[in-house]
Amino acid sequence: MDWEEFRQWSEKAANWGADYRASLRDRPVRAKMAPGEISAHIADSPPLTGEAMGDIFKDFEDILVPGMTHWQHPRFFAYFPANAAPVSVVAEYLVSAIAAQCMLWQTSPSATELETKVVDWLRQALGLPETFTGVIQDSASTATLAAVLVMRERALDWQGNKSGLATSKAVRVYSTDQVHTSIDRAIWIAGIGDENLVRIPSGGPSKAMDAKALAAAIERDRAAGLLPAGVIACVGGTSVGACDDIAAVVEVAHAHGLYVHVDAAWAGSAMICPEFRALWQGVEQADSIVFNPHKWLGAQFDCSVQFVREPEALVRTLAIQPEYLRTHGHDGIINYSEWSVPLGRRFRALKLWFLLRYHGLEGLRTMIRNHVSWSRNLAKRLAAEPDFEIVTEPFLSLFSFDHKAPAGVGQEEHTQRLLNAINNDGRIYLTQTRVSGRLVIRFQAGQFEATEADVDTAFDVIVEIARSLSGA
Ligand SMILES: Cc1ncc(COP(=O)(O)O)c(C=O)c1O
Numbered sequence: 001m002d003w004e005e006f007r008q009w010s011e012k013a014a015n016w017g018a019d020y021r022a023s024l025r026d027r028p029v030r031a032k033m034a035p036g037e038i039s040a041h042i043a044d045s046p047p048l049t050g051e052a053m054g055d056i057f058k059d060f061e062d063i064l065v066p067g068m069t070h071w072q073h074p075r076f077f078a079y080f081p082a083n084a085a086p087v088s089v090v091a092e093y094l095v096s097a098i099a100a101q102c103m104l105w106q107t108s109p110s111a112t113e114l115e116t117k118v119v120d121w122l123r124q125a126l127g128l129p130e131t132f133t134g135v136i137q138d139s140a141s142t143a144t145l146a147a148v149l150v151m152r153e154r155a156l157d158w159q160g161n162k163s164g165l166a167t168s169k170a171v172r173v174y175s176t177d178q179v180h181t182s183i184d185r186a187i188w189i190a191g192i193g194d195e196n197l198v199r200i201p202s203g204g205p206s207k208a209m210d211a212k213a214l215a216a217a218i219e220r221d222r223a224a225g226l227l228p229a230g231v232i233a234c235v236g237g238t239s240v241g242a243c244d245d246i247a248a249v250v251e252v253a254h255a256h257g258l259y260v261h262v263d264a265a266w267a268g269s270a271m272i273c274p275e276f277r278a279l280w281q282g283v284e285q286a287d288s289i290v291f292n293p294h295k296w297l298g299a300q301f302d303c304s305v306q307f308v309r310e311p312e313a314l315v316r317t318l319a320i321q322p323e324y325l326r327t328h329g330h331d332g333i334i335n336y337s338e339w340s341v342p343l344g345r346r347f348r349a350l351k352l353w354f355l356l357r358y359h360g361l362e363g364l365r366t367m368i369r370n371h372v373s374w375s376r377n378l379a380k381r382l383a384a385e386p387d388f389e390i391v392t393e394p395f396l397s398l399f400s401f402d403h404k405a406p407a408g409v410g411q412e413e414h415t416q417r418l419l420n421a422i423n424n425d426g427r428i429y430l431t432q433t434r435v436s437g438r439l440v441i442r443f444q445a446g447q448f449e450a451t452e453a454d455v456d457t458a459f460d461v462i463v464e465i466a467r468s469l470s471g472a
Helices: 003-022 053-067 086-098 109-125 140-155 181-189 211-223 246-255 267-272 274-280 293-297 311-318 349-383 411-425 452-469
Strands: 133-137 171-175 197-199 227-234 259-263 288-291 304-308 388-395 398-403 431-435 438-444
Touching: 003 053, 003 086, 086 349, 109 133, 109 304, 109 349, 133 140, 133 311, 140 171, 140 181, 140 227, 140 259, 140 288, 140 304, 140 311, 171 211, 181 197, 211 227, 211 246, 227 246, 246 259, 267 274, 267 288, 267 293, 267 349, 293 304, 293 349, 304 311, 349 388, 349 398, 349 438, 349 452, 388 438, 398 411, 411 431, 411 438, 411 452
Parallel strands: 171 197, 171 227, 227 259, 259 288
Antiparallel strands: 133 304, 288 304, 388 398, 398 438, 431 438
C-alpha cells in the first residue's frame, strides 16, 4: 500500500468509525447470528495474490459487521462495560500508525515517561497515597497473575522461579467465592494449584470476606506446615458487586505477613468520585491494586492499571536482563516490561492522556455519578412493578433482579426465557448470574454514551417483555 492509498483508506476508516458510532442506537445491541454463519462466508484458504482494498472493505462491512455485538452501544447493559470514549479511539489511531513496541525506556522514551505520569495522575484521581506507583498492564488477569507471582516468590524467599515448586511447602492464597475467575487462572498458571486457593466464607449484603475466618484459616494452614502467601480481595465482584472490607482483610493479612492484592477491575473507576471511596476504605494499606480504565472509565480496550507499594518486588519477580535488553549509560530508567509478564508492550498511556485531558476528572465523574443514579432509579422502578424482585441491591451501578414465573412454569425456565426474549428483541442487552444457586438477571449502567432515556428504555423493554411472557 503506498502512502496516498494509506491516507485514503485511513480517512475512509475514520469516517466509517464516526458513522458507525453515530448509528449504534439504530442497531440491535447483540449480534443476531447462529454459530458458523459468519465463517461460512469466509474463504477456507488465504489468497495467493493480493486483492483490491475495496473488496476487502466491502466484505468487512457486509460479512463481519452484522456479526458484531456492539459494546459501544448506549444500551449495552450486559457484563461490565468496555468503554472506548471517542477521544481514546483517536489516540489509538495514532498509536496504531506509529506502531511502536514500548517494552523498554529506549524503545520509546515518550511511552515510558508518559506512562509514569498518567499512572500517577490516576493514582491521584483515585485518592491513593504517594506510596503507590504503578504500571499499565494489558488486562486485570495479567495484573493479578503478576501479583500472585509476587506472593509466591515472597513466600518462597524468592526461590520459586529458580527451583520450582516441586519440593516447597504448598503455597496458600485466600479469597472468597465472589472473586473473578482470573484469580483461579492466576493460581493455576503460577503453579500454586486450585486446591491451594482457599475460599474464605463471605456474608452480609456486601458478600464480604469473614476476616475472623481468614485469620483462622491462615493459622490452621501454618500449623499444618503449609505456606500462607497472600490474600486476594475484591471491590465490585463480577457477579453482583461483592465488596470485601479491605481494612479488615489487610489487618489480618499483614499481621500474618501476607501480601494483599485488591481486584477492583470494574469498580476502581468509580473511585475518582470521592463519595464512593468509603467502599474500599483501607485500600491504601494494600500491596497491589488493579483497576481497568478500559472498563468504566473510557480508555479503549486494553488498558489495566496495577498500583503497587513495592515495585521492587514486582521487578524482582519478573525482570530478566539478557544483554540484548540492556540500556547502557542511563541509570535510574524504568523498563516497564520488567513489571509485567509479556515482554512486548503497546503504547497504552496515550489514550489515557487524551481521555483525561479531554474530559477532565469532573467530566468523567459526572458520567459515573449519572450511571449510578440511573441504575438505582431503575432498581426502584422495577421493585415497584408487580412480580419483579430486586435480588441484590445496587452496588454502584450493578444490581440483579428476577420476575415471578407464571403458574405452571418453572422459575429458572421463566427467568432464562425472559432474558432470551429481551436479548433477541435487540433494544437492550443484559446477562445473567447466579446468586446462592438461583439464576437471576444482571443489570449495569456504564456505557460511555448512555443517557437517562436509554435506561428508561431498559425499563420499558424489561417490563413489556416480562408482561407479554406472563400473558398480562
Ligand atoms: C472483577 C473483575 N476482575 C477481573 C476481570 C478480568 O478483567 P480482564 O478482562 O481485564 O482480564 C473482570 C472482567 O470482567 C472483572 O469483572
